[in-house]
Structure formats: C-alpha cells, structure tokens
Amino acid sequence: MNSAHAEAAVDSYEVAAVLEADGVTDVTARERHGAEDVFDLADRLFRQTPRQPQPNVPAEGPWRAKPVTHVLRGVLFGLPALAYLTVADRITGPRAAVLLVVSVLLSWSAGQGLAHLGHARLSRTGRNGAAAVLSGATLAVGVPAVAVVAALGFALGVPAVVTLIAAGQLVYVLAATVALVLGREWWLLAALAAGPAAPLAAVVVAGWSVRGVRPERPARAELAAALPAVAFGAVVGGLLIFTAALRALDPQPGATGTLAVLLPLSVSMGAAEWLLYRYRAATHHAMAVSRTFRVFRRRANAALLRASATYVAVLAVLLAAGAVLTGELPRAEPALIGPALFLALLLMSFGIRGPVVLACLAALVASLALMPFASPETIQAGTAAGLLIALYAYAHLTLRRAQLHL
Amino acid sequence: MLTEGTYPQAFGGVSVWCDQLVRGLKNHEFDVYAIQATGTEPAAWELPANVTVHGIALWPPFTRRPRPGRGGNAERLVSAYRRMILSLVAKDSGEEFAAALREMAECADGASLAPYGQEAAGWLMDAWPANTALRQVAAPSVLDALTAVDVIERSLRPLLQPAPRADLTHAVTNGLATLPGLAARWRHGTPLLLTEHGVYLRERYLGLRAAGYSWPVKATLAAFLRLVCVTAYRNADLIAPGNQYNRRWETRFGADPKRIETVYNGVAPEDFPAAGPEPAAPTITWAGRIDPIKDLETLIRSFALVRAELPEARLRVFGGVPAGGEAYRASCEALVAELGLAGSVTFEGRVAEIRDAYAAGHVVALSSISEGFPYTLIEAMTSGRATVSTDVGGVGEAVGDTGLVVPPREPAAMAAACLELLRDEARRHDLGRRARERALANFTVDKAVDSYDAIYHDLVFRMSREAAAEVLEPAEAR
Numbered sequence: 001m002n003s004a005h006a007e008a009a010v011d012s013y014e015v016a017a018v019l020e021a022d023g024v025t026d027v028t029a030r031e032r033h034g035a036e037d038v039f040d041l042a043d044r045l046f047r048q049t050p051r052q053p054q055p056n057v058p059a060e061g062p063w064r065a066k067p068v069t070h071v072l073r074g075v076l077f078g079l080p081a082l083a084y085l086t087v088a089d090r091i092t093g094p095r096a097a098v099l100l101v102v103s104v105l106l107s108w109s110a111g112q113g114l115a116h117l118g119h120a121r122l123s124r125t126g127r128n129g130a131a132a133v134l135s136g137a138t139l140a141v142g143v144p145a146v147a148v149v150a151a152l153g154f155a156l157g158v159p160a161v162v163t164l165i166a167a168g169q170l171v172y173v174l175a176a177t178v179a180l181v182l183g184r185e186w187w188l189l190a191a192l193a194a195g196p197a198a199p200l201a202a203v204v205v206a207g208w209s210v211r212g213v214r215p216e217r218p219a220r221a222e223l224a225a226a227l228p229a230v231a232f233g234a235v236v237g238g239l240l241i242f243t244a245a246l247r248a249l250d251p252q253p254g255a256t257g258t259l260a261v262l263l264p265l266s267v268s269m270g271a272a273e274w275l276l277y278r279y280r281a282a283t284h285h286a287m288a289v290s291r292t293f294r295v296f297r298r299r300a301n302a303a304l305l306r307a308s309a310t311y312v313a314v315l316a317v318l319l320a321a322g323a324v325l326t327g328e329l330p331r332a333e334p335a336l337i338g339p340a341l342f343l344a345l346l347l348m349s350f351g352i353r354g355p356v357v358l359a360c361l362a363a364l365v366a367s368l369a370l371m372p373f374a375s376p377e378t379i380q381a382g383t384a385a386g387l388l389i390a391l392y393a394y395a396h397l398t399l400r401r402a403q404l405h406l
Numbered sequence: 407m408l409t410e411g412t413y414p415q416a417f418g419g420v421s422v423w424c425d426q427l428v429r430g431l432k433n434h435e436f437d438v439y440a441i442q443a444t445g446t447e448p449a450a451w452e453l454p455a456n457v458t459v460h461g462i463a464l465w466p467p468f469t470r471r472p473r474p475g476r477g478g479n480a481e482r483l484v485s486a487y488r489r490m491i492l493s494l495v496a497k498d499s500g501e502e503f504a505a506a507l508r509e510m511a512e513c514a515d516g517a518s519l520a521p522y523g524q525e526a527a528g529w530l531m532d533a534w535p536a537n538t539a540l541r542q543v544a545a546p547s548v549l550d551a552l553t554a555v556d557v558i559e560r561s562l563r564p565l566l567q568p569a570p571r572a573d574l575t576h577a578v579t580n581g582l583a584t585l586p587g588l589a590a591r592w593r594h595g596t597p598l599l600l601t602e603h604g605v606y607l608r609e610r611y612l613g614l615r616a617a618g619y620s621w622p623v624k625a626t627l628a629a630f631l632r633l634v635c636v637t638a639y640r641n642a643d644l645i646a647p648g649n650q651y652n653r654r655w656e657t658r659f660g661a662d663p664k665r666i667e668t669v670y671n672g673v674a675p676e677d678f679p680a681a682g683p684e685p686a687a688p689t690i691t692w693a694g695r696i697d698p699i700k701d702l703e704t705l706i707r708s709f710a711l712v713r714a715e716l717p718e719a720r721l722r723v724f725g726g727v728p729a730g731g732e733a734y735r736a737s738c739e740a741l742v743a744e745l746g747l748a749g750s751v752t753f754e755g756r757v758a759e760i761r762d763a764y765a766a767g768h769v770v771a772l773s774s775i776s777e778g779f780p781y782t783l784i785e786a787m788t789s790g791r792a793t794v795s796t797d798v799g800g801v802g803e804a805v806g807d808t809g810l811v812v813p814p815r816e817p818a819a820m821a822a823a824c825l826e827l828l829r830d831e832a833r834r835h836d837l838g839r840r841a842r843e844r845a846l847a848n849f850t851v852d853k854a855v856d857s858y859d860a861i862y863h864d865l866v867f868r869m870s871r872e873a874a875a876e877v878l879e880p881a882e883a884r
Contacts, residue, residue: 010625013632017611023701023775023814025798026654039658054544054621124444124467221468287549293528296548351471403524406552 006042006049016042061284065277072185074270080172080198081266083165088260095156097248103149103166105237107173110141112233114174116226117218118181127182128213133222134178136215138206142174168199175202182209228353235360236341239384240265242367243333246376260326264318265334265341271314272342276349279307283405290402297400304395311342333377336384343391350404355394363387407438407576410583414440414459415447419781420603423648423671423854424578428457430855434862437572439586441564462567462586464560472518482513484522491529491555494629495537500660503633504640507565511589514566519559526559527551530626546622553619554626561585561630569593573866576858577638580606581631584638591641595873597865600642601669604778605655607635636660643865646858649779649800667861670804671779672854675846678788681765688716688828690794691767693724693760694774694782696753697731701796702738704817705773710745711821716828719750724763726756764789768834769827775814777801784849790842792834794823804849808841 009015016039019029026037035041084091091100117137122130146167153163179188184205191201218226240262286299315338323330340363344356363383370379398404407413413424428436438459445463453459475483486509493499493506519526530551535541546554565585575587576599590596610631614624639645639661646669647653657663690709694700702723709721727735735753742751757763764770770786772795777783779800786793793809795801802811810827812819827834 008621010621010628011632013607014611014615014628017608018615020608021612021699021776023796023798025814027797028813037654039654051539051542053542056544056547056620058547058549059618059620120467124446225468284549287552288547290548291531291545293524293548401524402548403527403552406523406549406556 006045007052008054009046009049012039012043012046015046019045056288058285058288061281061288063277063280063284065274065281067274069185070274070277071270072189073180073273074267076176076180076185076188076192077173077269078263078266079192080169080176081263083169083196085260085263087159087162087165090159090162091244091248094249096158096162097245099149099153099156099158099163099166100248101238101241101245102152103170104241105234106145106149107170108237108240109230109233110145110170111173111177112236113226113230114138114141114177115181116229117222118178120222120225122181129216131182131210131213132216133218134181135210135213136217138174138178139215140217142171145174146170171199172202175199175206178206179209184209228357229348231357232344232348232353232360235357235364236344238364239337239360239367239380239387242364243376243380246371260322260328262334264315264322265338268311268315268318268338269341272311272338272345275307275311275314275342276346279303279346280349280405282306283399287402287405293402296402300400300402300405301396304399307346308339308343308392312339315339331377333380333384336381336388340384340388340391343388343395347391347395347398350399352398352404356391359387359390359394407436407578408441408570408583408587409438409578410441410581411443412440412578414438414449414451414453414457415442417450419671419778420578421451422781423603425451426672426851427855427858429454430851431859431862432456437570439564439570439583441582460570462564464563472520474521475517479513479515480517483510483517483519484525486510486513487519487522487526488529491526491558492533493633494626495530495533495540497537497539500633500636500640504637507588507634507637508592510562511565511569511592516567519562519566523552523555523559526555530555534622540622540625543625544621546626547620550620550622550626554623557623557627558630561634565589570596572596574599574862574869576601576862577642579603580635580638581610582634584634584642588638588641591643595869597643597869598638598641599644599646599861599865600638601646601648602652602656603648603671605652607632607659608655632659643869644861646861650803651799652778668803669854669857669861670800670849671781671784672850672852673781673785673788673845674851675788678761678764678785680790680842681761684768685766687718687720689720689722689767690769690771690824690828691722691724691763692771692773693763693786694772694780695731696723696725696727696735696738698734699774699776701773701775701815703741704796704815704820705771706738706741706745706747706751707817708771708773708820708824709751710747711817712824712828713747713750715825719828721747721751722754722763722766723752724754724757724760724766760785761789764791767791769794769824771820771824772796772801773814773820774798774801779804784845787841787845787849790838792827792837793841794820794827796820805841806844808837808844810837 006015019038019042024038029035029038029041033041035044114134114137118130118134121133149167149170150163153166176188179202187205188202191205192198194201282303283300286296286303290296290299315335319330319335344360347356363386367379367383409424412418412420434456436457438457439462440459441462441464443465445461445466486506489502490506493503531546534546561582564582569589570586572590574597575590577584577587578601580600580602584600587598591598611628614628636659639656639659645656645661645666647656647666648671650668653666656666692705696702713719742748764786770791770793772780772783772793774796775798777799783793783795783801783804787808793805795805795809795811796814797811798814805811810823812823
C-alpha cells in the first residue's frame with residue numbers, strides 16, 4: 001500500500017476503487033492494514049497523501065501538420081493542369097468554352113464530394129470503410145461524368161486533343177482524390193511521371209489503394225452530408241474559371257495566359273492545407289493554455305491573422321514565380337481568390353458549410369450579373385475582393401468561439 | 407429495460423443475463439433503451455419477438471447543428487443546467503444536483519444542451535476557484551472545461567429525450583442507463599428498478615483513471631458520474647444487486663438498505679450436467695478471459711507450490727485472450743517458464759463447450775482480484791466440481807461451504823487449499839456434490855427469471871396502489 005494509489009486521485013472513492021481492483025477486500029483491509037474496511041483505508045490514504053498541484057501538460061491535439069505531405073498534395077492536385085496549357089491556344093470559341101466549363105465544374109464538384117465522403121468514412125470506420133465507399137462512389141460518378149465530357153466534346157466538334165485533355169483531367173482528379181484520401185501521395189507522384197498517361201497511372205494507383213475491398217454504395221445520410229461539399233466544389237470551380245471561360249467565349253489576342261495564372265493558385269492549395277493544420281494546432285494549443293475565454297479569443301484572432309498572412313505571402317511568391325516563368329505580369333484576380341478560398345476551406349473544416357457556400361454563390365451570381373458592365377478580369381478581381389473581406393470578417397467573428405475548436 | 411454499452415450490441419456477462427431475462431419473461435414486452443457510442447453498432451444478439459430496441463447514440467456520426475431553444479422552457483432548462491454544472495464543483499451537493507437533473511428532465515422534451523457548451527464551460531471555470539480542494543490541485547483550461555462539458559452534455563442525452571412510457575423501467579446498470587428511468591419516474595411516476603452486476607461507479611473511477619484525461623476533466627466527470635449514481639440509488643424503487651458484496655458501495659452512496667434485494671445470476675442446468683470421471687493425473691483447471699483482473703500470476707505461483715508436492719500435477723488454463731490482452735498472456739507464459747513449469751501448465755485457448763473445461767480437472771480454481779458474481783464459479787459448481795477461489799466480490803456468497811475460499815493474492819493459501827482437495831478424494835467429491843446441489847437450488851436461470859417476474863409485478867402493484875391512495879386522499883380530507 002503506498003501513496004501512488006492516492007496521488008492524483010480526485011477523491012477517496014477513487015482510491016477505494018483502485019484498492020478493490022488491486023484485490024484489497026474488507027477482510028484484508030482489516031487484517032493486513034488495521035482499517036475498518038476498504039473505504040476507511042482509502043480515506044486514510046487519501047488524507048495522508050498531500051494534494052500535489054497537477055501540472056497542466058497540454059496534450060498534442062489531433063491537428064499535426066506534415067508540411068512535406070501537404071505541399072506535395074498541392075503539387076499533385078495542381079500540376080496536372082499544366083496539360084491545359086499545351087492546348088490553351090486551341091481553347092477558343094463558345095464550344096471549347098462550354099466543354100471547359102462543364103469538365104471543370106464536374107471535376108471540382110465530384111472531387112470535393114468524394115473527398116468529403118472518404119474523409120467522413122475514414123474518421124468513422126477507418127481505412128477499409130473509406131476505400132469501399134470511395135471505390136463505389138467513384139465508379140458511380142466517374143464513369144458517367146467522363147462519358148458526358150467525351151460525348152460533349154465529340155458532339156460540339158471540339159478538337160479531339162482538347163476533349164482528351166478535359167476527360168483526362170476529370171479522370172485524374174477523381175483518381176487522385178481517392179489516392180490522396182487514402183494517403184498514397186508518393187505513389188501518385190510516381191504516377192505523374194507517366195506524363196501524358198498520368199490519368200491512367202493515377203487510376204492504377206487509386207485501384208491499387210482500394211484493392212481487395214468490395215465497392216459500396218454510400219448511404220443516403222452520407223450523400224446528404226456530402227452535398228454541401230459538392231455545391232462548394234461547383235461554385236468555387238465557377239469562380240476560378242470565370243475569366244478563362246469568358247475569354248474563351250470572346251477570344252482576344254493576348255488572353256491565352258488566363259489559364260496559366262490558375263496554376264500557382266492550384267499549387268498553393270498545398271500550402272493552404274498545411275496552414276490550415278497549423279492554424280488548428282495553434283488554436284488547440286491556445287485552448288489548452290488559456291484559462292479564460294478572453295485570453296483564448298486574443299490568441300485565436302492572432303492565429304487567424306498569422307495563418308492568412310502566411311498564405312498570402314506564399315501565394316505571392318508562387319504568383320511571382322509563375323509570372324517569371326510565363327513572362328507575363330502577375331495578375332490581381334488569383335491573388336484575391338486564393339486567400340478567399342483558403343478562408344473558405346478553413347471555415348469548412350469547422351463544419352461551417354452553409355454560410356461559406358452561400359457567400360461563394362453570392363460572389364458567383366454577382367460576377368455573372370456584372371458581366372455587361374466590366375471586363376471579366378475586373379469583375380473577377382472585384383467579387384473576389386468582396387468575398388475575401390466577407391469571409392475574413394465572418395471567420396474573425398465566428399472562430400473566436402472556443403467551443404467550435406473542440 | 408435500460409442498458410449502456412451491453413445488450414444488444416455487445417457480448418459479455420451482462421448481455422448474457424439480459425438475454426436470459428427477456429427470453430425467460432416471454433409474456434412481458436421489453437422496450438430496450440440501449441445507450442451506445444455511435445448508434446451504428448450491429449446487434450450482437452438475435453432479438454426475441456417481445457423485444458424492441460431504441461438506440462440512444464452519444465457520438466452519432468451524422469448530426470445537425472442543434473439550435474438554442476426559445477421561450478420559458480428553454481430558459482428553465484438552461485438555468486437548471488447551470489445549477490447542475492455548479493453542483494459538480496460544490497461540496498455535498500447531491501440534493502442540488504438531483505433537483506437540477508429533475509428540473510431538466512421535466513422541461514427538456516428532446517431539447518439539446520449542445521448550443522450552451524461555451525456558457526457551461528464558463529460556469530465551470532468561474533465556479534472552480536471557490537472550491538479549495540479543487541483549486542489546490544489544478545485549474546481547468548478552456549480545453550479542459552469544454553471537454554468535460556462536452557462529455558456531460560452527451561451523457562445527459564438519455565435524460566433529455568422524451569421519457570419512456572412503460573409500466574416499469576429496469577436499468578441493468580447504474581450510471582447513464584438510469585437517466586431514462588429517472589425521467590420516467592419523475593415525469594410519469596413509473597417505478598424504477600436498478601440491477602447492478604459489477605459496481606458501475608467503481609468501474610467508472612478506474613475507467614477515468616485509465617482514460618488519460620487531465621486532472622480537472624477527470625475530477626469533473628468523476629463528480630458527475632458519482633452524483634448520477636447517488637441520484638439513482640436514492641430514487642430507485644428497488645435495487646437488485648447481483649451479489650451482497652455490492653451493497654457496500656450502494657449503501658455508502660445513498661441506497662436505503664431496506665430497498666435492496668439481492669437476486670443472483672443463474673445458469674441453465676441442462677447446459678452443465680454433472681461432470682463425468684476425473685482425469686488420471688491430478689489436474690487443476692481454470693476457465694475465463696485471460697485478463698489481469700483474473701490474477702493468473704497467483705494461480706501459476708500457487709501451482710508451482712502444488713507441483714513441488716505432487717510432481718505429476720497439471721494446470722490447464724482454458725479461455726481466450728481479449729483484444730489487446732496478448733501482452734498479459736505472454737507475461738503469464740514467461741512466468742510459467744521462469745518457474746520451470748513448462749509442460750505441466752498448458753494454455754488451451756477457447757473451447758467450444760465450456761463445460762468440458764470443468765470436466766477436465768479435479769479442482770476448478772479462480773484466482774481473481776475482483777469479481778461480481780462469476781458465471782465461471784456457478785457453472786463449475788453446477789458441473790459438480792470442487793472449487794478453490796479467492797474471497798472477492800460475491801464469490802463467498804456463491805460458494806458458501808461447498809468449496810474452499812482463500813484471500814486474494816496469496817499463492818501459499820491457494821496452493822494449500824488445492825493440495826488439500828487433490829489429496830482427499832472423499833472430501834473433494836463431497837464438496838462437488840454439495841456444490842451442485844447448492845447451485846441447482848439457488849443459481850439457476852429459472853430462479854433468477856422468476857425472481858424478476860415477482861419483482862416486476864410487485865413494483866407495478868405497489869405503484870398503482872400509491873397512485874390510488876393519492877386519488878383517494880382528497881376525498882378523505884373533505
């Protein structure tokens with residue numbers, strides 16, 4: 001019998017529970033320790049042990065950032081869009097624009113929806129459940145979606161190589177989503193080495209990731225939960241290609257770089273993911289070391305500002321690098337859309353989805369409504385700025401509430 | 407019937423007992439309110455026709471963001487919630503806690519406390535310093551307060567949902583499972599019966615120690631669970647523990663000894679006929695889960711002493727290793743090797759028919775450091791084998807004078823008892839015969855089921871008489 005039983009105990013009953021679990025009975029408490037019974041012995045031990053202040057050791061939260069993985073994921077997601085650049089000069093006229101819009105919207109909405117389905121399953125039932133639902137949903141969505149893009153390209157008489165790239169992009173995005181949810185970043189990187197055959201290689205990686213699992217149809221509740229993600233993907237896709245699509249409709253010389261500017265933005269999503277984890281780890285730590293809500297609010301506000309500013313800096317470097325590579329002037333639209341997207345993803349990670357989707361939708365509707373009055377670039381920059389301000393204000397006000405961070 | 411983490415989604419002793427009860431009482435309809443983690447756990451038991459299950463998930467996978475309520479009822483609920491949280495850090499606050507709980511049950515009607523998490527954490531942090539005993543040890547961080555309040559909010563969901571409508575509620579364990587019963591008691595006057603096999607509170611204290619919570623979270627949750635148990639002990643119309651030994655905890659935490667009636671578990675006699683002839687070599691058998699609580703070290707050490715006297719003696723250990731228990735089994739095997747017992751001690755693993763394990767030896771030993779009312783023991787007794795077991799929980803009550811009982815963690819005492827029985831055939835056979843008689847007379851499923859049948863009728867009758875008396879009283883006063 002020693003004080004280890006009583007140290008850190010919250011009351012004498014806890015000591016009694018430990019004693020009984022250790023085989024002490026009323027009889028042995030009497031015969032071996034001279035106490036009346038187990039409760040009496042526990043009470044004595046508890047009283048005799050001085051109350052030691054227990055140190056507050058903040059446990060590491062669930063948001064552990066893995067910088068290399070996050071950045072790699074950004075590259076894996078963004079880089080394949082390079083393929084569009086090879087055919088950028090052929091994406092002209094309303095037909096190509098329609099195909100571009102349809103394939104981008106399909107891949108963004110399906111990708112976001114799949115990622116949500118997969119991650120939700122992953123946290124609930126683990127890897128096998130996620131693999132089952134991902135393979136089932138990817139087959140159910142992917143095959144018809146690719147067929148739609150191919151048929152549309154054919155029907156519209158778009159150059160075959162453009163159709164091929166649009167369909168290849170869609171295939172790649174879906175396969176990459178499966179592989180990334182299941183943590184196959186390095187395999188996917190190897191798949192990219194296949195160059196033009198990268199979509200097929202990605203499909204192989206995705207298939208390998210879900211091997212031996214029977215595809216499963218997502219439950220109705222899961223689909224309902226994934227709907228906001230699908231809507232978010234579609235709306236964000238629309239916001240991103242707004243200028244590119246309009247320029248394709250109304251070709252003007254010197255506008256071929258519109259798709260190229262999106263590339264640094266795609267790659268910056270890796271940094272966005274990394275900073276999101278850093279932000280959440282920071283607020284988790286802030287909760288663990290704050291003893292009042294006021295102190296927490298101050299720390300949370302600072303963390304939001306820090307994360308946003310770091311993202312802007314990273315994006316600026318990427319845009320500058322992109323400008324150097326293409327020899328064009330850096331543009332304002334991606335510099336404004338990027339941070340807005342970062343904040344949208346940050347809020348979505350807290351399950352705040354309705355307001356985010358509505359805000360993005362409002363920006364898209366405003367962009368469309370303003371079409372007759374200004375150039376696509378000006379509209380895109382203006383609505384992105386509005387969205388950025390609105391989302392930052394909303395995040396600042398909402399994420400001060402500690403309960404959300406639990 | 408009110409359960410938590412057992413019937414019908416899990417295996418284990420309590421679930422076996424629930425299954426026996428609902429199948430035994432075919433004429434009763436059972437609405438099982440099963441408190442579960444996610445609510446997606448598959449049923450482990452085939453449900454008979456008289457059973458309907460209502461799952462209550464504390465961590466459901468899909469949830470809508472609950473909105474704060476409006477109006478007077480919502481204000482009442484929040485104010486009661488606040489008093490409940492404050493009572494967790496106050497001293498001797500059992501009455502306030504129970505009153506707040508009752509108020510919440512009466513005005514909740516399915517409302518959610520989740521929107522008030524931030525406020526509740528604030529109440530907890532503000533009230534904490536007033537309690538010196540708590541303040542001395544630690545102060546909660548924002549994370550501690552939110553974590554504790556989150557667990558409490560989820561734990562209260564069984565209380566806040568619409569109260570069950572039944573003639574009687576039967577909680578098969580103390581703790582959260584009693585909450586729907588308390589709600590029905592307070593709202594509709596439904597009698598509440600509380601059965602305890604182990605001691606819920608003791609197990610939760612151990613669970614909280616092992617859970618790795620920070621001290622303030624552990625202290626808050628321990629206070630919450632202790633007060634829930636106290637409230638249930640005080641408000642239950644009858645407490646029916648599975649053994650006498652549980653009474654110590656029950657009365658210490660507010661149960662009225664007059665309202666405690668022990669009902670023992672039972673086994674089906676047809677599953678355990680009198681075991682046949684004994685094996686040639688003197689053999690001790692053990693059956694159960696290979697788990698530290700069974701203290702197999704003491705069994706192995708005592709067997710070393712037995713073998714020193716009887717070199718041909720054998721020890722056969724029957725039973726599976728629960729998930730995560732492989733290290734414990736390895737440590738037991740290492741001890742066997744260290745004591746030079748390899749060859750005499752065998753780990754047999756799971757057997758299809760557990761009765762074969764009892765039949766395989768002369769003596770059945772049980773070396774546990776903690777037990778409720780172990781099935782192993784009454785099964786061995788029903789098989790007509792002599793037993794040597796440690797004096798923990800309800801073991802002494804089960805064995806009576808039909809087996810040998812020794813103090814826990816004393817290999818020498820256990821070895822002496824085993825040797826005595828292995829050497830004295832007449833005594834051994836006499837004890838085995840009387841053990842079987844005792845088990846058949848007292849510890850059968852039929853007897854347990856009949857006891858509950860009687861208790862159900864008695865409680866419902868008593869309650870209807872009280873209700874009738876309340877109706878008559880005003881007339882007499884006139």
